Amino acid sequence: MNRSLPLVILAMAILAFATVMLVVAPKVQIGREPAAAGLKPYTTEQLRGRALYSSLGCVYCHSQQPRAPDQAPDAERGWGRASIAADYAYDSPHLMGTMRTGPDLLNVGARLPSASWQLTHLYQPRAVSAWSIMPAYPFLFEVKDRASPGDRVVWLPEDRRIPGKVVVAKPEARDLVAYLLSLDRTYPVPRSAIRDDGYSRGGATQ
Amino acid sequence: MTTDRESVDEAFEPYEPKRRVPLPVYWVAIALALWGALTLLRDSSADRTGAKQRIAEATTLERRQTATGSALFAERCATCHQADGTGVDGAIPPLAGSPFVGASPGVIVQILLHGIEGPISVNGSDFDGHMPAFGSVLDDDQLARLATSVRGTWGPGGSISPGFVATERARTAQRTSPWHGGDEIATTLDRTIGVQPAYLPAPRSPDDLTAQSIASIGKAGGWSCASCHGSHGEGRDGVPRLAGLSPDYIARQLLAFTDGSRPNDIMRPVAQQLTAADRVALGRLFASLATPSSSHPALEGDVARGAELALQGDDRRNLPSCFSCHGPSGFGVSPNIPSIAAQRPSYTAGRLAALARLTSRQPGSIMPAIAGRLSDADRRAVADYLATLPPSPATSSKDAR
Amino acid sequence: MLTIGLFLAISFLVSLAGLAALIWAVSTDQFSFGQKQARVIFHEGEEGRLDDPTAGSAPTDTERAAIDASTAWPVSLFLGVAVLWLVLGSLFGLVASLKLHLPDWLDGSAVLTFGRIRTLHLTLVIYGWLSLAGIGTATWIVPRIFHTPLRSPRFATWGAIIWNAGLTAGCIAIASGWTDGEEWLEIPWQIDTLLAIGGGLAVVPLLRTAFARSVEHIYVSGWYFLAALCWFPALFIVANIPGIFVGAEQATVNWWFAHNVLGLWLTPLGLGAAYYFIPKIIGKPVYSYSLSLIGFWALALFYSQVGIHHLIGGPVPTWVVTLSIVQSVMMFVPVLAVAINQHVVVARNLWAFKASLPLRFISLGAIMYTLASFEGSLEALRSINTVTHFTQFTIGHAHLGAYGFASFIMFGSIYYMLPRITGRLWPWPGLITAHFWCVVVGFVIYFIALSVGGWLQGVAMLDAGRPFADSVILLKPYLEARSVGGMVMTIGHVLLAINVVSIFVLARPGSRNGALA
Structure with a gap:
């Protein structure tokens, strides 16, 4: 030394x-490992939404890696089967995340497939879930006197409406929703799959 | 902050010229090294278990796909038609000697594909037919084997090929409802079946149109039913299937979402917009949908164990069979006991877990008590098994049963 | 499967063999060093005396004066800017914390959304505060333990300037939405080249000083600093090369990097400083110098392989997760070695702990290093990780390491170094005490709130019968308590900043003390 x-x-x-x-x-x-057979590459619209997801820092509260049923009840919450490496073949940057301040989103497109629900929720999460601590994203929306043709009007519960105005989704919000709805890894797992099997108990009932 | 500190401790502590590594450091290092080696061994076996599990799941699926016709009958049909094909007096028509089995091979295939909803007459007895549709849960190969076996045992015999099933499937691909009783089957498919009781469609009310609109585009700009539950109420992997649930059950749940007795953030805001008439009409609408099943096992559950629980229950754990209350094949019996067949597994397992938690708050109620006795693996097993069942037959009069 | 199992076994065996060889070498005295080398930090007459510049006591030494003069300018730059980033970074942290329980506050613009504020907090405190304070401390200590003035100090100055330019640009990029999107690596890689160049430049003077040293022995702090300053650029560059890794591979690189930033960058910087300042302030060498050898090399062997414990239960191969778990637990060995060395000398000289505020910060930081490491080893166990992963417990743990350990040591180091550098006494000594109590009280609130809340959150999420909402609702009071703790900590940082600015600008009459230089 x-x-x-x-x-x-x-x-x-x-x-x-x-x-x-x-x-x-x-x-x-x-x-x-090849990309999973049921996995589709992202469209340009979804990729724009994905970039927004990453730049707004959604990943700091939402993981995208459901755990195996032997470890945690993720699948029973509707978050999807345990993810495998081949599910992420088109992901860059990866957005697996390490926090679940909010729920896992790898299969949110299957769990909450309604675009109009997603828009309401992004505009004001507490319009949907009073207990939610998710940030609202009003800057992805426009408040107008009346909707123009082609506008996507956001439905709000009565107590959240602005009298005489309508809330309309900006293109960014629609991109983000397109990305969220593309999150759907419900296709079957190939036989050779890579994931951490450290919690496997061989399906035994405890 | 006094300055006399610099003179503290004049006596310099004598150090050994050479200080050895303290013994506990060795012990800790050795203990950890042993632990590490054991962990590596244990995890490498977990690794193998995980891989085996995936392969086992795939092969179970394959085995189910390659089951013989009689095995398929035992699994899929015998609960109602009985193993010897005699049916149940006044409830389930027999297969032995049935003109439907004896008719041209297209008839049995069509019945299997789309099911029956309406009165039929077999061997002189009338039945209120509720035959589920297997078109979405069995493939052409399986249907061919099953149909061949049934016709071989109780009918004229002869082989039905997968290709024939495929042709029949294509011929009626546009069909969105089950066969409306024996009358429609006889008049459309094979007149040799003979005279059948007439089918009387349920009267439509003007509310049904409103319900259609709420389901497909939403009420007053709100989220539509279809945007999550699918345009035919088939559900998604994390969204429950609604098609074929009893109308009263649906209406009751919508009310429960509205008043908060069934807490659900997503349903509450939309349910609150609905009138009592809307709720009833939506119930009727979804009950009448004969939507094919698109559910499949998704929770790594043990499907064989699930079948055991659903059909026989488990005495050791004091678990009654699911079907003893929810009816044969889990189609539901009264407005209070919903259909559970072809339901999305994550929904079934999630509901069971939520019900289990109610045990302490609602002593005496049946379902929480049963759910409370299910282990996590059993919840997944039974949910995965129920996802393999054919959907319950659509009906507008099921609550009358 | 066989090849992978073999691979895994080999890796673990190599680390074990390394450790065994090291223990053998130390116990059979293969390296000739012991307490004599441990005294290399003292000049004649320094041993056995309390050395606390906050009280203005130090022996005069012309050689030392020349050494300190050579580092004064770059180190002032590093430390001054680090404190600026600390204040800014903790304000962002506070806003992010408040936003978690006041979600509708400041929601009008993307710049102010939680996801960006939180990222700015992490980037500023890691790459602004801790990295710069660490480099500054290393730059100041290395010439002292080598008994020779700093070579090429201009490189250090330019390094600081370029690093800060890169950091500023990176923060603007993140705030405006331009990000690489991986945790700990959000600064766009194009801007990262500036940080890499700046960091590289800062290493040059230290390496040159090491080669030109006038003592035979390299004191333990020197091992940590030299290794850290070579490790970090390598890590930073590999992790930032774009276009090689995708999907799950990228996740392993991400966590290999992120944990090594703690393990092979902040930890050695903090430990190097503690290894210098604790014996230096007390005036007595560490307990067992040869033990520090085990502490250092075992850290390198085990800490470098722990990163994938951030992906336990995730979509990466079982063997790599297991490897990281086992190596995380093996971290007990180096931590124990460091703990014995540092805590024993403090415990035997508690009078110094009471007397010296810098020592109080530093040895408390060293204690929190022990706690953070033990907690980290336990958290890597599958049974515990399944509860704590994905919860605020992890955030609490990260702060125990990065704040309780690294930041506390940097606080103490700054309080020790700046009077030496400026030749002035701290203008507001009372604020030092206030700072100490603010960060201690604030951090205790912070840590307990997140640990308890995070654990409950994890237990709720594992219960299939409890809706997800339960885990959020139960967490809220703990998040509020965390904001309170964070606010008190931030107040402490402002007090530090007041003192630091004052010591540079206020030449209080009579405070200039020749003996300090």
């Missing part, structure tokens, strides 16, 4: 070893 060059070299070698284990090897293994 009296020479700086060997110290630096050994320290970097240890990091390189860790990188092989945590980055290179998983990449090789996951990279060999």
